[in-house]
Amino acid sequence: MNTALVIEDVRLTPILVSDPPLLNTQGVHQPYTPRLIVEVVTRGGTTGVGETYGDGAYLEPARSLAEALPGRAVTDLNGLFALADEVCDGSHATADDRVDAGGLRGVRNAGKIRLSVVSAFEVACLDALGKAQGLPVHALLGGKVRDSVEYSAYLFYRWAAHPGPGEADDWGAALDPAGVVAQARRFADTYGFGSFKLKGGVFEPEREIAAIRALAEAFPGRPLRLDPNGAWSVPTSLYVAEQLKDVLEYLEDPTSGTDGMAAVAAGTDVPLATNMCVTTPAEIPEAFARDAVRIVLSDHHYWGGLHRTRELAGICRTFGVGLSMHSNTHLGISLAAMTHVAATVPDLAYACDSHYPWQTEDVITERHTFTGGRLTVSDAPGLGVELDRDRLAALHRRWLEDDGTHRERDDAAAMRAADPDWTTPEVPRW
Ligand SMILES: O=C([O-])[C@@H](O)[C@@H](O)[C@H](O)[C@@H](O)C(=O)[O-]
Ligand SMILES: [Mg+2]
Structure with a gap:
């Protein structure tokens, strides 16, 4: 050795x-x-x-x-x-x-x-x-098949500021279709993103349908995605799919669980994607056998790293299921890792998600820069980032120094700062 x-x-x-x-x-x-x-x-x-x-x-x-x-x-x-x-x-x-x-x-x-x-x-x-x-890491995974990886704009309904004292950023609130379109415009102008995903499940479905319609009007022909994180019933999911079938690239986790996803998939031609009902190997056989999902949003954290992500890609390829990438409040090290592995997967047909533009703090010396909605795949040794x-x-x-409040991510607890009666909603919410 x-x-x-x-x-x-x-x-x-x-x-x-x-x-x-x-x-x-x-x-x-x-x-x-x-x-x-x-x-x-x-x-x-x-x-x-x-x-x-x-x-x-x-x-x-x-x-x-x-x-x-x-x-x-x-x-x-x-x-x-x-x-x-x-x-x-x-x-x-x-x-x-x-x-x-x-x-x-x-x-x-x-x-x-x-x-x-x-x-x-x-x-x-x-x-x-x-x-x-x-x-470079991509060479250790068999080599890149592309020089850059495409990411999509990750749009969120949001408040202008957290409740209580503290500074607001300069994005402002986005709580209606105009706010969502303004956010998308800034993402497109600043980073060149060409596809848009809206995190849904926040407001009643009609309001979110209106936001997607507004995006379709503002960005004709661009791929659009809506992800309510399993908040809808099967009939609500089918209703939203019907309303948006002409503009959605895919609907992401409209309802919770493989049973529900299979029922939605059987009732619409809008492709369904997931980062919720297929996140472990054990969930693959049933979901694929029942055609519950057409796209798996891989996440190298869930699956155990970059080699396992490539294994997942191979399984998806075998079953004719598409692959993209899920993202969750990660920093530049994980974004570099995502980009290396994404560069090695031949049939990555969808732009990957990334929360990165929302994460203004990082632990690397040079932040990643999206250009034309893409990140260049680094050929420097290793990941190509420096701590x-x-x-x-x-x-x-x-x-x-934290008293424990923030050491566990808890979105319901954070909501209680504004609405003391808030509890995690039961699903389906609508
Ligand atoms: O950060 C969020 O609010 C997202 O909802 C995240 O928790 C999800 O894991 C994710 O981004 C998704 O695509 O479902
Ligand atoms: Mg999702």
Whole structure:
């Protein structure tokens, strides 16, 4: 074994990153959201970085894995999964199939949380390996098939500011069709995005139909998507699909669960996409057999990293299901990882999601820049990003000083700051 590639140390840094008041069906984003930064340091002196969710349920297994990893090589990625199975205790998470409180990320069970933790370690190992070998991460995944990756504008209903003291950003509120179109216009003008996704499930469906219609009028012919995170019943989903069938590229998780999605899919020609009912391997067979989804929004955090994302892409290809990418309050390390893996998937027919424009704080020295709605695939060694240690330390200090309010993402709790009676709505909401 090349001893320079042996892991000597693993550093974990939980941080809190500022987040605007974006609305979804469960509530509103808190002013800060937790993330975990993973650094893997080799005996040869190379450091690789990865990033994942930072809520408490992820920290405990991450600590176990970080303790066990030294002495293994950054090339031993298959061993990484076996090690995680061995050392990450599942007791911190209950296995259930409900949509989790804050993230709207599908099932929440110990296996999925473990994979989300492993994903950051896998990316950090690939970054370290790439840097040590002078190769970009995409080359370690078999090589890029495109030089840039397309992303879509991620539109949110939002307030101008979080309730209480604190500074507002300069986006203003977006609570009606005109506000949504203005937001889309700014996304298009600033970043060149050519397709638009609206996070729905916030207002009654008629109001969201009107917003999509307004977008279709303002941006004729552009691909449009609506994602209410499973907030609608099957009949409501079919009604919205009928109203918007001429303008939607796809409808994302209109209703919760594979049964409901299969029933909607059977009643409309509008393609259905998901990042909720297919987020683990165990959910694939039934969803694909019942034609419940036409597009899976992969997320390398859910699936255990970049190699597993490529495996998912292969399964989707076999079954004629399309692939795109889901995104959730990530920073530049994960965006780099997403871009590398997306660059290697031949049949990526849909622009990927990214929350990144909403995340104004980062832990890398140079922010990514979207041009023409695309990110150039880096050919620099590793991920092609560099940690900004001062920023990392400052965001970690914020995490240390937090009284616990923001260490768990909780959109319903954030909503209670404005509406004390708010509770997470039951689904279907409409
Ligand atoms: O950040 C949000 O409010 C989104 O609703 C997020 O939690 C979802 O996971 C996601 O972006 C989605 O596409 O469902
Ligand atoms: Mg979604």
